[in-house]
Amino acid sequence: MEIPLDPTGEDNEIRAASTRRMASPIPAIVPARTALIVMHYQTDILGLFPSVAPALLANTRKLCDAARTKGVGVYFANLRFSPGYPEVSPSNKNGQGIKQLGLFVDDQTAPELGPRAGEPVIVAHRASVFFGTDLQARLLAQGVDSLVMVGIASTGVVLSSVAYASDADFRLFTVKDCCYDPDQVVHEHLFSTAFDSRTTVLSLADALLLLA
Numbered sequence: 001m002e003i004p005l006d007p008t009g010e011d012n013e014i015r016a017a018s019t020r021r022m023a024s025p026i027p028a029i030v031p032a033r034t035a036l037i038v039m040h041y042q043t044d045i046l047g048l049f050p051s052v053a054p055a056l057l058a059n060t061r062k063l064c065d066a067a068r069t070k071g072v073g074v075y076f077a078n079l080r081f082s083p084g085y086p087e088v089s090p091s092n093k094n095g096q097g098i099k100q101l102g103l104f105v106d107d108q109t110a111p112e113l114g115p116r117a118g119e120p121v122i123v124a125h126r127a128s129v130f131f132g133t134d135l136q137a138r139l140l141a142q143g144v145d146s147l148v149m150v151g152i153a154s155t156g157v158v159l160s161s162v163a164y165a166s167d168a169d170f171r172l173f174t175v176k177d178c179c180y181d182p183d184q185v186v187h188e189h190l191f192s193t194a195f196d197s198r199t200t201v202l203s204l205a206d207a208l209l210l211l212a
Helices: 007-023 043-047 053-070 093-101 135-141 154-167 184-192 194-198 204-210
Strands: 034-039 073-079 121-124 146-151 171-175 200-202
Touching (some): 034 154, 043 053, 053 204, 146 154, 154 171, 154 184, 200 204
Parallel strands (some): 034 073, 034 146, 146 171, 171 200
16 A cells, blocks of 8 residues: 555654645535545455455554544445345346355444444445445535545445546545555556546545645
8 A cells, every 4th residue: 555554654644744735735625515435445445455445444444433533424325135136137237246255145344444323325336336226315415525535445446436426526536545456557548548637636645635
């Protein structure tokens, strides 16, 4: 991961982010109109990537706690199916791959993120956390127009959800250090192309400054 987990390294990153921010200011947020969307940080998915899961969880817990302190709403969005996968269409190639894994039926949001009572858990049956869910309606009902988005994997839920949210006219931020994809070449390419053109791409240090 790009953000060191030791305190000294993190302090250095935050100082560097502060310097970058003064040179190229990040737009300020209005906490009451902003939400942090944590996508697919669930036990079955993190179990697929044990070598990187601890760093991802540590980074994203810091982000969640900073958002809570700032008064930014935290939403969790999980991929979830009923036993037998009746929600998976035989014509959906990605869905067939998911079905073969035999996962995402009874897992839960990663407890390491400290989910709190009252923080919504959105259940989705497709890559986008907006498709077939009430997430957009919930956000609009709360007056939310800006989203900080993180998730696993960059080529799946993050790409699909960012594309939808951009078309829906949300102002978007993505936190690179809290996203992951096993294909690191494509992960890097997405953050320099598709995500950069639709969102303000932040490091974890940048995001913590935004939420300070």
